[in-house]
C-alpha cells in the first residue's frame with residue numbers, strides 16, 4: 001500500500017504549512033489565548049490568500065463551487081491547517097471557508113436556496129442538534145425530543161444538550177422523534193434559531209472556552225413540513241452518515257497540534273540544559289520524543305489509510321472509527337509529553353500547549369467517544385448482531 005504524497009499533494013502541504021506559519025500563527029501574538037475569531041479585516045486578508053491558493057471552500061463539493069480536492073488531500077491539509085494555537089477548533093480562524101452542514105447537499109432545491117447557499121456564502125451559521133440530556137452515545141435510543149404533526153406543520157417539544165455554536169447560529173438540524181423507539185422513529189428538521197419556541201437556555205462551559213456548547217429548550221416550536229430534511233423517519237441515517245464522514249477530517253485535525261507540539265518539544269530539548277547537558281541527551285527525554293514519534297506515525301498512517309479507502313469508494317466505516325479513536329488518543333499523549341518536556345513553560349499561557357491540552361481532551365468524547373468507536377469496530381469484527 002503506497003500512501004506517499006504525490007508531487008501536487010506535497011506542493012499543497014508546503015503551501016498550507018507556509019500560510020499557517022507566516023500568515024496565521026503570527027496574528028495570535030495579539031489575541032486572547034482562547035480566541036476563536038479574528039478581527040474582520042484580518043479575516044478578510046486570510047480569505048483572500050486561501051482564495052489565491054485555490055483552496056477556499058475546502059470540503060464544499062466542486063459542483064457547489066468548492067475546489068477539486070480528494071479526501072486524501074483534504075486530510076493532509078487538515079493536518080497542516082490546525083498547527084497553530086486555535087487550530088483544533090478554529091483552524092485558520094475559518095479562512096478556508098465553511099462547507100456548511102454536509103447533509104444539506106441532499107436537501108430539496110428550496111431548502112438549498114434558503115439555507116445551504118447563504119451558508120456557503122458565509123452569511124449564515126449553523127448547529128447540529130443530535131445529543132440530548134438523556135445521552136449522546138446512543139442517540140437512536142436516547143432521543144426524547146418529540147415532534148407531532150399538526151396540519152402542515154410539526155410541533156416540537158424537548159431539549160438538546162452540548163450543541164456547539166447554537167448561540168451564534170441562524171439555523172441548524174434538529175433531530176426529533178416522530179415515530180416509535182429506535183432508529184426508524186427519528187426525523188431530521190431544519191429549524192431557525194429565531195423561531196418562537198427555540199431557546200438557547202444556557203451556555204455550557206467546558207474545557208473549550210471558544211465555540212460554546214449550549215443547552216437548548218424547545219417549547220411548542222412550530223416547523224413547516226417542508227423543513228424536514230430527507231424523509232420522515234430517515235433522520236438517524238442522516239446523522240450516522242455525517243458522523244462517519246466527519247471522523248476522518250476530525251482525526252486529521254487532532255494530529256495538527258500534536259505534530260506542532262512534538263516539533264516544539266524536539267527543538268526545546270536540544271536547547272534547554274539541565275545538570276550541565278541538553279535535555280535531548282537524556283534517555284528519559286529521548287524516550288518521550290520517541291513515543292511521540294511512534295504515536296504520530298501510527299495515527300497518521302491510519303488516518304491516511306481511511307482517507308485512501310474513502311477516495312477509492314470502498315466502505316470505510318470501521319477505518320474511520322479506528323483512525324478517530326487512535327488519533328484523538330495519540331494526540332492527547334503527544335501534547336502531554338511535549339508539555340512535560342517544556343517544564344513550567346508547558347503550562348504557561350505564553351505557549352499554546354495549555355490550550356491544546358484542554359481542547360484535545362474533548363476530542364476523546366466529541367463526535368462519538370472512544371468507547372463508541374470501539375463499539376463500532378467490535379460490531380464489525382463480531383457481526384451486526386451486537387447491541
Ligand SMILES: Cc1cc2nc3c(=O)[nH]c(=O)nc-3n(C[C@H](O)[C@H](O)[C@H](O)COP(=O)(O)OP(=O)(O)OC[C@H]3O[C@@H](n4cnc5c(N)ncnc54)[C@H](O)[C@@H]3O)c2cc1C
Nearest residue numbers: 128129130131135136137162163164213366367369371372
Ligand atoms: C464540547 C462538546 C461539544 C459537543 N458538540 C455537540 C454538537 O454540536 N452536537 C451534538 O449533537 N452533540 C455534541 N456533543 C455531544 C457529544 O457528541 C456527546 O457528549 C457524546 O456523544 C457522548 O454522549 P454523552 O455525553 O451523553 O455520554 P453518554 O452517552 O452518557 O456516555 C457516557 C460515557 O459512557 C461511555 N459509553 C457509552 N456507551 C458505552 C458502551 N456501550 N460501552 C462502554 N462505554 C460506553 C461513553 O463513551 C462515555 O464515555 C458535544 C460534546 C461536547 C463535550
